[in-house]
Amino acid sequence: MARIAKVVVEISLDREFDYNIPAHLQPTIKVGSQVNVPFHGRNLRGFVVGLASFSAYADKLKEIDSVVGEKPLIPDEIMKLAYWIADYYCAPIEQAVRTVLPSAVRRHGARHKKQRFVALTGKVPEKITALQDAVFRTLEQLGSMSVSELCERAGCTESPIKTLEKKGLVTISEETVQRDPHAGMELLRTQPFDLMVEQKVALDKICASMDLKKPKTVLLHGVTGSGKTEVYLQALQHALDKGQGAIVLVPEISLTPQTVDRFRSRFGDCVAVLHSNLSDGERHDEWHRIRDGKAQIAIGARSALFAPVENVGLIVVDEEHEPTYKQDESPRYNARDVAVMRGHLETCCVVLGSATPALESFANVKSGRYELAEMVQRVDDRSMPLMRVVDMRIEAEKEGRPTIFSAELVQGIYDRLNVGEQVILFLNRRGFSSSIQCEMCGYVAECTECSISMTYHKRANKMMCHICGREEKVPDKCPSCGDLNFKYAGMGTQKIEEILEKLCPKARVARMDSDTMRKKDSYRTVLDKFKTGKLDILLGTQMIAKGLDFPNVTLVGVLYADMSLQVPDFRAGERTFQLLTQVAGRAGRGEKAGEVIVQAYTPHHPAIQAARNLDYEGFCSQDLEFRRELGYPPFSHLVLLTFKGESEVDVMTTADKFFQSLESVLPESVNAVPPMPAPLARAKGFWRYQIMLRCEHTVKMTKPIRHVQNRMRLPKGVSLSIDVDALSLL
Structure with a gap:
């Protein structure tokens, strides 16, 4: 029996420490157990990441104090995944271990909610007070209930209940209460739909892969409205029929309510939800439902990938191209790629689904690493929406000034509202105005902490x-020249909302962006109103661009479609194409045909034209050729090292020194660009x-980076972040 545990503690030191396992704890300590250990004069929490019978420090080892909980919190396969994440993404192992376990589960004091319940154990005695009688009658009618509910229903304090307990007429017991994020929500159960030919072929491919000893990764490329979700649902049923569990990832919290409702309608209580909009208590209880085998399907955003589902048979990554799958703090993992690795470790099938797959996934199909399943027809042979591109330069000439709404879009909105149909308007910028600029001297109000202009928010009247x-x-006047006339340049969703109120005063409009969606149930509330026809126009940023299914939406308007093309990033074209295709897919999903009006100042850009023609293959071929010539992903892996600090001189000097050391150990095959200011040169001070x-x-870059990191101490006030397979160059 192993006598030594290898433990990583809760502070990031990127190393394991050996501890003796006391005899009384040997039966309970396993890999993944959470433990309390002595560490430099204090007591720390840690996780057992390995067991051994020998240690080089045998005579100096301290003993583990205690074990937290009865079962290991991290299963073996997920622990292996944590080590892979730490190694691949150049992160300390402690950070990787914390990543695979929600804070709601691992934190001190995390426990199930307990509540006191009252139950009858005797008959009503002859002599009883009025309040005691009320308690008796309530329990007789309604049965056992919590103390608090009984007090409320019987109109009493706890005193008469305790008196009855002393007489042996009722019992008070403490019971575990499940914190259910879906409490009070009734859903009609659904049955599997009949599949179209393309759906059936795709499902057969996925199920065939699930049945292999070494399942493959399947890229499900299905146009918007082609019924990908029904294919997922029936593939999940195949996993359940085999006694297996499953994980479904969605990219945005805003998509989770609608997705969860569809999955719960089909599978009921065996679905558990994990995402950041739940309370800590709800996340804790949902996680434990999965761990205890009471829920076989885990659904949620990025972190749901690490749910402790036993015997995983299928992992679905919906909208796999979405950049929100990439974590923006260490370890900077991409949930799509880690899902493929978990599938490899647990020999389960991984399905990556999208109407606009990432070029990396498309290239993996071309090279034979992934299998392709295609669905190019919409469900029930519904037509794809007609997409029209409006040149806003011509509109500006007609009006004699730049305009926000083209005549075509305004008329389109009126036409839909007149016949009771719904409209979605998309602008990927929140706020009222993108900047405040003085027309006299050209002064722009900029953030003193970041190299970016401030955004004006009219309702709060602040920048x-x-x-x-x-x-x-x-400011009341220009801080530079004193002129009283500030001009609000550009626009945001708040400004569009104000203009809409004037254009369509009777229309019921809701705005969805990170300013308005701050409450826990904001997403569900607005989407439910829109779905039930209580809203006419839904205006929002990219959180409304994908995954949502509203049959009565027949017009989608895209304002400033080329805004994302102005970002200094080689992926700008791909992101614009994906965004336009996805947002266009919200139109015409019901019986009525849909139309998309795209407003742009560069209407002939290849990304916009490819989206207009729904030409995914054509766009990919062109963009891949451009990337091949420049050696960009997917023809290489990209690692971005970002140094930051309050002193520009210190940051620049440190980056130069690091680069000199790194350059001397990098293989010749690595293309290294010397340090330069980031496109966003200053952020948050x-x-x-x-x-x-x-x-x-990747390893030809990460090993040398680790080598230099271990030998070079960064000066105080300068930090380094390492982003492997970086998605953003900002």
Whole structure:
């Protein structure tokens, strides 16, 4: 029996520590157990990541104090996954272990909710007070209930209940109460739909892969409205029929309510939900439902990938192209790629679904690493929406000034409202105005902490930085020249909402962006209103661009479609194409045909034209050729090192020293770009410099980075973040 446990503690030191296992704890300590250990004069929590019978420090080892809980919190396969994440994404092992276990489960004091319940154990005695009689009658009519509910229903305090308990007429017991995020929600159960030919072929491919000893990764490329979700549902049923569990990932919290409702309608209580909009208590209880085998299907955003589902048979990554699957703090993992690795470790099938797959996934199909299943027809042979591109330069000439709504879009909105149909308007910028600019001297109000202009929010009458969150009052006059006329340049969703109120005063409009969706149930409330026809126009940022299914939406308007093309990033074209295709897919999903009006100042850009023609293959071929010539992903892996600190000189000097050390140990096959200011040179008060590395093999970059990291101490006030397979160059 192993006598030594290898433990990682809760502070990031990127190393394991050996501890003796006392005899009385040997039967209970396993890999994944949470333990309390002595560490430099204090007591810390940690996780057992390995067991051994020998240690090089045998005579100096301390003993583990105690074990937390009866069962290990981290299963073996997920522990292996944590080690892979730490190694691949150049992160300390402690951070990787914390990543695979929700804070609601691992934190001190995390426990199930207990509540006191009262039950009758005797008959009503002849002599009894009025309040005691009320308690008796309530329990006789309604049965056992919590003390608090009984007090409320019987109109009493706890005193008469305790008196009855002393007489042996009732019992009070403490019971575990499940914190259910779906409490009070009734859903009609659904049966599997008859599949169209393409859906059936796709499902057969997925099920065939699930039945293999070494299942493959399947890329499900299905146009918007082609019925991908029904294919997922029937594939999940195949897993359940085999006695297996499953995980379904969605990219946005805003998609979770609608997705969860569809899955719960089909599978009931065997579905558990894990995402950040739940309370800590709800997350704790949902996680334990999965761990205890009471829920076989876990659904949620990125972190749901690490749910302790036993015997996983299927992992679905819906909208697999979405950048929200990439974590923006260490370890900077991409849930799509880690899902493929979990599938490999647990020999289960992984399905990546999208109407606009990432170029990396498309390239993996071409190279034979992934299998392809295609669905190019919409369900019930519904037509794809007609997409029209409006040149806003011509509109500006007609009006004699730049305009926000083209005549075509305004008429389209009126036409839909007149016949009781719904409209979605999309603009990927929140706030009222993108900046405040003086027409006299050209002064632009910029954030003092970031190299970016402040955004004007009219309702709060303040300027906000969307990078660091800094807020300021709007000056009465230009701080530079004193002119009283500030001009609000650009626009945001708040400004569009105000214009809509004037254009369509009787229309019921709701805005969905991160300013309005701050309450726990905001997403569900607005989407339910829209679905039931209580709203006419839904206006929002990218959170409304994908995954939502509203049959009565027949017009989608995209404002400033080329805004995302102005970002200094080689993926700008791909992101624009994906966004336009996805948002267009919200139209015409019911019986009525749909139309999409795209407003742009560069209407002939290849990404916009490819989206207009729904030409995914054509766009991919063109963009892949451009990337092949420049050696960008998917023809290489990209690692971005970002140094940041409050002193620009210190940051620049540190980046230069690191690069000199790194350059001497990098293989020749690595393309290394020397340090330069990041496109967003200053954010949240910190200066930022970047080193970019590209190579076909990640390990040829990460090993040298680790080597230099271990030998070079960064000066105080300068930090380094390592982003492997970076999605954003900002």
